[in-house]
Amino acid sequence: MPADPLVTMGEGDTPLVPAPRLSELTGADVWLKLEGANPTGSFKDRGMTVAVSAAIAEGAEAIVCASTGNTAASAAAYAARAGLRGAVIVPEGKIATGKLAQALMHGARVIALRGNFDEALALVRELARRHPIALVNSVNDFRIEGQKTGAFEVCDEFGEAPDVLCIPVGNAGNVTSWWKGFQEYGEAPRLHGYQAEGAAPLVQGAPVESPETVASAIRIGNPARWEDAMNAFTSSRGEVRAVSDAEILDAYSLLGAREGVFCEPASAASVAGLLKYGAEGRVVCVLTGHGLKDPQTAMNRAGSVVPCEPDIGSVEEAVLG
Ligand code: F0G
Secondary structure, eight states, X not given: OOOOOOOOSOOOOOOEEEOHHHHHHHSSEEEEEXXXXXXXXXXXXXXXXXXXXXXXXXXXXXXXXXXXXXXHHHHHHHHHHHTOEEEEEEETTOSOXXXXXXXXXXXXXXXXXXXXXXXXXXXXXXXXXXXXXXXXXXXXXHHXXXXXXHHHHHHHHHSSOOSEEEEEOSSSHHHHHHHHHHHHHTOOOEEEEEEEGGGOHHHHTSOOSSOOOSOGGGOOSSOTTHHHHHHHHHHTTOEEEEEOHHHHHHHHHHIIIIIOOOBOHHHHHHHHHHHHHOOOSEEEEEEOBBGGGOHHHHHHHSOOOOOOOSSHHHHHHHHHO
């Protein structure tokens, strides 16, 4: 019997690094899980390798997803590698430049929907019902199976779970995955999920019709994994809370300037939540995507460059002045 098809690019095994400045600020023992080190720069690859391999096994010729950007980049890359057609539907004008460049470079058909993520997801679900196309959003259980490996890695590295896991929440697939991983490992850390204030349906207990946040990756008003996520927060004696865009951007800048870690704004929500609400013991913040995904937000936020004439006096002044 031939082996199961495997479409892989070396996902996972991402760095888990201590965060001395954050530890100092919070009094907790804070660690960062750098998911931006995955092949396409986000945690989505952990699940996409499984979902696309399964799609091949099932004989699919094409894959499709709705996305705020990272799922699109990942799906496009794995489709390219697998020789499948890929189509991604993204909210028009609302995804970060790097993610759009990735999806286009990998040859996916990129469809800019005049609507938001929630509308896009409803439409691709209908599309996948009507046509033999594999849907690779996290409503696909194979995605969850792949993404749970983040929890295995953290437990392997510490020899046990941390006390608290801080994680940004959008469509709620990832927190569902981590909780499944911890449970299968026989562990139960507290899960602290954070949503952006303008896109916080789980915190408010009701869908948000027009979600808005600078953290475009988690600009989602009606998470598909709503119940799974709430179950994870309840069962782990954790919590789901909101952080403002200003708090997200402060954490984003702090990570870059004081920890040397460049993540995207949505990822910084995990640290913003930790700083705002606190946590005790050993804490892992999941930094879900790389900062290079969203150069525009970085440039809007960061300091300006120093112009300089090409002579030593000017250079001395520029460097030391
Ligand atoms: N962080 C980043 C960088 C993301 O791209 C996402 C989700 C999340 C956190 C939240 O994860 O949805 O499993 O709760 N991005 C999806 C996408 C929605 O289309 O790329 P979640």
